[in-house]
Amino acid sequence: MxxxxxxxxxxxxxxxxxxxxxxxxxxxxxxxxxxxxxxxxxxxxxxxxxxxxxxxxxxxxxxxxxxxxxTIEEYIRDVFQTMHLYLTRALPEIERIIDEFYQTPSEHTWIRFEQMLEGIQWIDQALYWLTEHPKHSLDRQALARIRETLAEQLRQLLQAVEAGDTILIADLIQYEVKPLWKDIMEHVKVHVVN
Missing domain, CATH: 3.10.20 (Ubiquitin-like (UB roll))
Structure with a gap:
């Protein structure tokens, strides 16, 4: 080859x-x-x-x-553009997941919830790379705070899943995850070149 x-x-x-x-x-x-x-x-x-x-x-x-x-600058821009695109598509989907968890979640709901958790993990990995990479001028402290909040939300979500509490899962997504994702979206918009 x-x-x-x-x-x-x-x-x-x-x-x-x-x-x-x-x-x-x-x-x-x-x-x-x-x-x-x-x-x-x-x-x-x-x-x-x-x-x-x-x-x-x-x-x-x-x-x-x-x-x-x-270049590092191009990579950072690509990471932010990918994150922006993901969040733009994911936020409406979160609304559906919330609604379905307040009702009775179907197997499809759980699959989409799992995909949402994978998205959280990807965002966390991207933020980790951005906070740890020394060759850019981004606000590392702000990114680290977002990561900490994201990690805490993930921990709470997993506890709610283990407890089988679908209302708590919906509440956490509604009142914790969704607002944080909107904050991340605003932070990302600053760095996205359209």
Whole structure:
């Protein structure tokens, strides 16, 4: 398979034993030029996370891997744009989840609730990266406070799930999660270039 990065091409055998060396090459070259890995384009498919698993599962058939790396500023802008897009779509869905938890949640409600929790985890990971990355001028303290609040809400939600209290779940989403997500949305809007 062919690895294309920063105008250079490297050949690797389609063998699992090659993967560690290939990923070391990717990350060392990205570090050398002070970039951030955005995603990989593997045989025309954009892959944004869990690269190793994706490659490993398709190792026998991969022909090309193109590395897309961006500046820290571009990466931060992309993170905020992705977060903005997610929150814009998620907020109306939260309303439906709240309504359904105040009634009798269906299996589909629980699936959407689980997706909401995954969204919270993704936001937390993004905020963690932003608070820990030293090469930007964002308000780290504000981001850290949002993360702390998000973590506390997640803890409370999980306790409500363990207790089987669907009204408490609805209340927490209505009065804790939704307002925080709106605050995050306002914070993110400042950094999103439309």
């Amino acid at each position: 062919q690895l294309n990065i920063f105008g250079q091409t490297f050949e690797y055998r389609n063998d699992r034993s090659e993967l560690e060396a290939m990923f070391q090459k990717i990350f060392s070259m990205i570090d050398e030029v002070d970039r951030q890995l955005s995603h990989l384009v593997i045989d025309g498919v954009e892959v944004y996370d869990d690269f190793e698993t994706y490659v490993e599962e398709r190792i026998d058939s991969i022909r090309t891997i193109d590395v897309v790396a961006v």
